[in-house]
Amino acid sequence: MVVALLLSAHRKVFRNKYLxxxxxxxxxxxxxxIIWQLQHGIPVLHHMKELSESQLVHVSRVSFLGDQLKFFVGGAFIVxxxxxxxxxxPSFRSYRVIIGIYALTMLLFTYFRAKSYYSVGLYPVLLAFGSVYWERIFTHDWTRYLRLLWVALIVVPxxxxxxxxxxVMKPVKIREKAxxxxxxxxxxxxxxxxxxxxxxxxxMLGWRELADMSWQTWQQVPDADKRYTLLICDNYGEAGALNYYNRGRNIPLANAMDADYVFWFREMDTIRYIVKIGKKPEGAYMKxxxxxxQTCVMKDTLSREYLWGAGAWLLSDLSPELPAALKRALHEEQNVYSRK
Known part of the structure; x- marks a missing residue:
């Protein structure tokens, strides 16, 4: 936007105190x-690097441009x-900078392999100008008869x-019409x-089921030990789902050593039980x-968690060394996100 404005007659806006x-x-x-980011070493930079390496690398630049038509199949005529x-x-002349803003932003998105929907916020202003322009076209005597055809071109697709x-379709129906x-x-x-x-x-499939699984497992923990019980998930999506769907239930917030949750993790000096949502625990922690x-298994066969083998697990007879080990692992993850 700054570059497009500088290249246009609108550059005078930079002399306006209200800007x-x-x-x-x-x-x-x-x-x-901003303050939170600075206090934690600007973890958004790690997020973007991770996003670029794990997801955006698979984005096709040609597909990104082609997907723009999919978002506005009926509105393409308006854009x-x-x-x-x-x-x-001539009446739109003073607004031509909008084309520059759109084109430069799309070039950036295409170069950096942005996901298709990142650009959606660019279109409302184009839809507004396109609607006004079509309205003017249809004000002539002979063009008014084209209105029904124009409406059909939008409504039918x-x-x-x-x-x-x-x-609006259920998952099973989507699979049938894949x-x-x-x-x-x-x-x-x-x-x-x-x-x-x-x-x-x-x-988003199976999120409510994950929360129910955690609730059922939580109730198997003796009341005297619930204050010493940690609820942990494999990733931030699962933790967010549990914290949303478990609202109103007497269960602590879910934790995850993933994304921003590494800075919200509930550190405990004494842990007697762990309710684990996700894959079966393995590795160094097993000792x-x-x-x-295992207290529950996923039943929704179309959910991603089912494909990953997610379930609910109740861990007990824990070593006194476990809290310290978790704390070390947590601080290592925090250092990765904060670039320390």
């Missing part, structure tokens, strides 16, 4: 997050009209694709491969666990 007043207000609004109107309409665009979803590229996940369900849908009991 900087607005920027100051914005900084005040987001200052809690194109906005671009044409901004170029040739929308009607045909509504059950694909919106999550060909339709695959043809639109909706089954491609962040790993670059096609799967049974769209990722945004599959990501510190006297008893391992």
């Amino acid at each position: 900087y007043a607005g920027m100051g207000i914005a900084v005040v609004i987001i200052s809690p997050n 194109v009209a906005a671009v044409i109107g901004l170029i040739i309409s 929308f009607g045909l694709l509504a059950n694909v665009i919106f999550p 060909g339709k979803f695959q043809a639109l590229g909706l089954l491609r996940w962040e790993d670059g491969e096609d799967h049974t369900l769209p990722q945004d849908f599959a990501d 510190m666990i006297g008893r391992l009991q």
Whole structure:
């Protein structure tokens, strides 16, 4: 946006004191997050590096551009009209900088292999200009008869694709019509491969079930030991799901040695039980666990957690050395995120 403004007649905005007043207000609004980032070594940089190496590397630049049409199948005529109107309409002349902002941002997104939906925020202003431009076209006597055709070009594709665009179909039905979803590229996940369900849908399946599993396992902990019990998940998605769906239940917040949760982890000097949600515990920690009991298994076969073999586990007869070992591991993860 800054570059596009500098290259246009609108560069005079940088001499306007209200621009900087607005920027100051914005900084005040987001200052809690800025302060938190600075206090913890700017973990967002680690997040972006991890995102780039594990997900964005699989993004096709050609697919990114092609996906823009999928977001606005019916509205593509409006977006194109906005671009044409901004170029040739004298009344839109002072707003042509919007094309520069859109083009430069799309170039950046394409170069850095952004996910397709990152660009959606660019379109509302284009839809507004395109709508006004079409309205002007249809004000002529002979063009008014084209309105019904224009409406059909928007409504018909929308009607045909509504059950694909919106999550109105049950997972089983999506699997039955997988060909339709695959043809639109909706089954491609962040790993670059096609799967049974769209990722945004599959990501959220089984979340309530995970919370119920944790609640059932939690109730098997003796009341006297519940204050010394740690609830831990494999990743931030599971922890977030538990903390959302367990609201109103007498159960502590879930923890995870993943993402920002490493800074919210509940450190305990005494741990008698652990309720573990996710994969079966393994590795170095196993020698510190006297008893391992699987209490629940995932039943939703279409959820990602089911594919990962997730379940609920109750760990007991724990070694007194376990809290210190967890604390060391936690601090190592914090150092990774804070670049120490």
